[in-house]
Amino acid sequence: MIRQLDVDGVPTLLAPTAGPMRAGLTFRVGTADETLPRRGITHLLEHLALAPLGLADYHYNGTTASTWTSFYMQGSEADIAGFLTAVCRTIHDLPMARLEVEKEILRTESSSRGKPAARDIPLWRYGARDHGMVSFAEFGLATLTEHDLRQWAARWFTRENAVLWIAGDRVPAGLRLALPAGVRQPVPAASSALPQTPAYFPNGSRAVVLDSVVRRRTAASVFGDVLEREMFRSLRQEDGLSYAITTAYEPRGDGYASLRALADALPEKQDAVLGGFIDVLAKLRVGRIEQADLDAALAQREDSLAGAEVDADRLPSCALNLLTGERNRTVDELRAELKAVTLADLHQVVQEVHSTALLMVPDGHTADWAGFTEAPTSSTHTVTGTSYKERVGDGELLVGVDGVSYVGPGGPNTVRYAECAAILAWPDGGRRLIGYDAISVHIEPTLFDLHPGAIHMIDQQVPADRRLPMPARPPEQIPQPYAAANRRQSAQPSAPVKRAWWEVPLMALSGLATLGLGGISLLLTLSMFIAGEADGDEGWLWGVIVVCWLLTVILALPIVLLRRRRR
Structure with a gap:
């Protein structure tokens, strides 16, 4: 059973464990609380807080997620007490001498980390703020200062904005959480960059991914398991189209959760995987959900609740619930909710999934045929202002008092100053304005x-x-007008040459005539050489041979010219 107590003013959750003691200190702050110019500040602070610990014989780590940051440790009672005490002290006395070193470490970490298939989905759904921040690079690392970090720590890393959890029979002796007073910070309200859903967007990944937002409830998490079973059976076992098939249910902290499904595909199977993926969703939407799949999902959930370590394993998620104001349920309450889930509940969930769906499809594919609307890649309006033409090309830049617009072949892109998430400024005058809707x-x-x-x-x-x-x-590296024009021209596929109906017959006739006359010319030439020195009266034969060769060349010209035209 999970008990709640207090350690130095920090709410603490305690549950017994048969294994080694482990603990975590979780704060209600993450990438969703950052702005684009400060993207990476929470991750940098987490690294600096752990930097003085160096190498240790026990296992510890730090994690920065969208809405929370956690420091984790497994080891002896004394090790845990020393680790968490040091973290709380270091957070507000950061080793600033290591600031530039830790920045370089984070840059290296980012460059060496592969891009997850679903990395861009938050950007398309939320834009360039709150929950969409996780899709962006850590732009702020270069300019973050010691003052920025101290302010961030003072606002977010406080005892009222933290929860401690311990898997063990007691609070470690000597543990001190020396955190300043503050306030509990709410989860940021989720924005939207999608005018309507269901929507889709193309991506270079080989996977098909479905992302949706559903009400947080037991039926929704169970539906994720049922969806995975149905996709696995259809796309892998029956059709052999996909290998990696996964679903994930992640509470957002505001009463809603993200429900995501992924299926990978070989390049030659992308059409089939996309079609099969949408067929599975359509089948579930019309209510064709197998009772056996629901029973199997429920049985698996109930088994996980029957383990001896169930309360200890639930501690991290219960800590997040406490931070975000969600109610923590007992194991008995969770079992009762599982038993109450019906096929009708799952049918309601799949309707929510479809109504909020954002589908990522491979490049070169669409999903409008299945009722999905293409997510916008341009703006619906332009600003009023001074017009500046491109030096090369047909584009136009509008600079107004309330924003800027670029009007080009792909439609207008507009960023209003009041809705500008960031402006990237180069010393040579180059500027990139990124709007809250992620259009730049x-x-x-x-x-x-x-x-x-x-x-x-x-x-x-x-x-x-x-x-x-x-x-x-x-x-x-500074763009030049003619180089930019050449890149645009080379990026555009050349228009196919229109073929005339008479080209092939003319080439065939030309070939036959060339072979015939060329053969005659060759025979005449060889006969003259074999006959030996010609008399004066036979000079006219050489004239005939020369004329025949000239006519042969002329007859061959249509073949050469038409082949060049076709290439």
Whole structure:
């Protein structure tokens, strides 16, 4: 049974375990609380807090997620007490001498980490703020200062914004959580970058991924298991189309949860996997959910609740519930909720899944045929302002008092200053404005006939805390107009040459005539050489031979010209 107590003003959850003691200190702060110019500050602070511990004989780690940050440790009672005491002390006395070293470590970590298949989904659903931050690179690392980190620690890493959990029979002796006073921070409200759902977007990944937002409840988590069973049976066992098939149910902390499903595909099987994926969803939507799948999912959940370590294993999730204001249920309450789940409940969940669905499809594919709307890649409006033409191309940049727009072949891209998540600023004058909806406008003074004061005016209009200075670029990395035009032209597929009906017959006739006359010319030439020195009266034969060879070349010209045209 899980007990709740208090350690130095920090709410604490305690549950017995038969294994080694382990503990975690979790704070209600994560990437969703950051802004784009400060992206990475929580992760950097987590690394700095652990840096003084160095090498140790016990297992410890830190994790930064979307809405929480946790410090974890497994070992002896004395080790856990020393670890958590040191973390609380270091968080508010960070080893700033290691600031640049830890920044480099994070950059290396980011570059060496592979991109998950579903990495871009939060960006498409939420945009460039709150829960969408996890899709973006840690832009803020270059400019974060000691003052920024101290302010962040003072606001978020407080005893009122923390929960301690311990898998063990008691609180370790000597444990001190020396955290300052603060306030419990709510989970940020979820934004949306999707005008409507269900929606889809193409991605370079080989996987098909479905992301949805559902009410947090037991039936929704059980449906995730049922969906995985149905996809595994259909896409892997029966059709052999996919290997990796997974689903995930992740509470968001605001009464809702993300429910996600993934199926991988070989390039030549992407069409079939996408079609099979959508067929599975359609089958479940019309109520064709197998009772056997529900029974199997419920049995698996009930088995997990029957283990001796069930309460100890639930401690991390219970700590998050306490942080976000969600009610923690007992094991008996969870069993009762599982027994109450019916096929009708799952049918309600699949309707929620479909109504909020965001489908990631492989590049070159669509899902509009299945009732999904393409997620927007451009804006629906432009600003009113001064127009600046591209030096090469048909694009137009509009700079107004409330925002900027780029109008080009792909439609308008608009970022209003009040809705600008960040402006990336290069010393050479290059600017990239990223809107809350993740649509961006890139401005290069070398590519537009800009007024000298246009960039300055944009800088003045964007709020100062959204500015993100970028390092100087070498001259060869600064875009030039003709190089940019050549790249655009090479990226566009060339239009196919229209074939005339008479081309092939003409080439055939030309070939036959060339072979015939060429053969005659060759025989005449050989006969003249075999006959030996010609008399003066036979000189006219050489003239005939020369004319025949010239006619042979002329007859062959249509073949050469038409083949070149077709290539």
